[in-house]
Amino acid sequence: MIELHDVTKTFPQGKGGEFRAVDAVTLHVPRGSVYGIVGHSGAGKSTLLRLINHLEAPTSGRVLVDGQDLGALGERGRRAVRQSIGMVFQQFNLFRSRTVLGNVAYPLRVAGASRAAARERAAEVLKFVGLDGHARRYPEQLSGGQRQRVGIARALATSPGVLLCDEATSALDPQTTGEVLGLLRRVNRELGVTIVLITHEMEVVRTLCDRVAVMAGGAVVESGDVYDVFSRPQHPVTEAFVRSALHDVPEGAALERLRARHAGRLVTVPVTGDTTGLSRLLREHAVDFTIAHAGVGDVHDRPLGSVTLELRGAEADVDAVVARLSGPDRTTAGAR
Ligand SMILES: Nc1ncnc2c1ncn2[C@@H]1O[C@H](COP(=O)(O)OP(=O)(O)O)[C@@H](O)[C@H]1O
Ligand SMILES: [Mg+2]
Structure with a gap:
């Protein structure tokens, strides 16, 4: 047009x-x-x-x-x-x-x-x-x-x-x-x-x-x-x-507050659709989590945003999860 x-x-x-x-x-x-x-x-x-x-x-x-x-x-x-x-x-x-x-x-x-x-x-x-x-x-x-x-x-x-x-x-x-x-x-x-x-x-x-x-x-x-x-x-x-607009990634003072509240490792994971890959990854490494912060909204009926998780488990397991989440294969966790 x-x-x-x-x-x-x-x-x-x-x-x-x-x-x-x-x-x-x-x-x-x-x-x-x-x-x-x-x-x-x-x-x-x-x-x-x-x-x-x-x-x-x-x-x-x-x-x-x-x-x-x-x-x-x-x-x-x-x-x-x-x-x-x-x-x-x-x-x-x-x-x-x-x-x-x-x-x-x-x-x-x-x-x-x-x-x-x-x-x-x-x-x-x-x-x-x-x-x-x-x-x-x-x-x-x-x-x-x-x-x-x-x-x-x-x-x-x-x-x-x-x-x-x-x-x-x-x-x-x-x-x-x-x-x-x-x-x-x-x-x-x-x-x-x-x-x-x-x-x-x-x-x-x-x-x-x-x-x-x-x-x-x-x-x-x-x-x-x-x-x-x-x-x-x-x-x-x-x-x-x-x-x-999404307010989904905690930064600065907000991040400091989360750190004070959560002793474990904090990771922010984008949510762009299916998150079963993320739960599978955590299960594979026997890593547990609590949600520290979530900013996920709908765009055209699909979820968009990210969650910040506190990871809890053996040090080596948490390391392995973090490596996967930030590595080249991160799409398996629903990450971008
Ligand atoms: N008639 C004009 N004469 C000179 N500069 C102009 C004129 N109209 C716009 N500009 C300049 O062009 C730039 C873009 O302006 P504009 O299109 O109004 O931006 P926006 O709508 O994104 O705020 C600005 O730096 C503005 O000062
Ligand atoms: Mg204008």
Whole structure:
């Protein structure tokens, strides 16, 4: 649905210098999928999103949406493509002086719909997002979650095939975030809309995304199926992101506390699916264990995370187990 081929975006900086906000990005977003983009602040995520709907023109490279090369289109063609792409923002960006219905009807009016047709369609979309009772209210009278649902309704008004979300849930509390994510899932599943979303929240990627790309310094440093990327992070940024979200590996003071509590040897073992190999290994060496720490969550209905075990047994047996867990054959224990 969306293809980026070797796309670079530079901004002028200082005296004749330039800054690469997006650096040689190649990306393919399958039709009907939910694609997450994560990365630290300044990584180039928002710029990348604006390249997709051509709010920014790439310095080099090609952007295709639904088979259409945006660079090859005239301004008119680009406007048409832009109308087939909805956008949702962190701060909602609603008109304060317009009613909820007026906000949702606005893009339809811009696209040339009659007042009556725009209102009818706006009412329909408001119903879809569960706000049909709020049509005559003003944004200020709504909660953050409701405002974002208006933002989503407005983005959907012109029936786009693609929805771009820039930190759409970052200003919301966890419960409201869950509701908005539920709505976005319906947008994807029931309306078949392809969604690209930027987030710094692992939870968002975990609950909603099929695929994920990790950005650092303008480049995509890693991308793929969410479970694959999270279970075998290759790049330090991905690793840090997964760690911070799973809280599964005790470090620093937390590790010191565990050491104080557990006299035996502590090992942290990744859990990525079946752990029968681990129990077999412990049994073979007659090593017993207690769980010192566990951080295992579900990603796409498969377990991901790690457990920290205190191993207890004869010194040589514990050594043998640790060697196997850290050796080349560690997959037998479910380790990565
Ligand atoms: N219009 C612009 N002019 C100059 N620099 C920009 C512009 N837009 C973004 N940048 C710079 O590009 C980098 C990436 O920005 P952005 O895409 O907003 O990152 P992110 O969304 O990942 O936080 C930042 O260093 C930012 O300052
Ligand atoms: Mg941003």
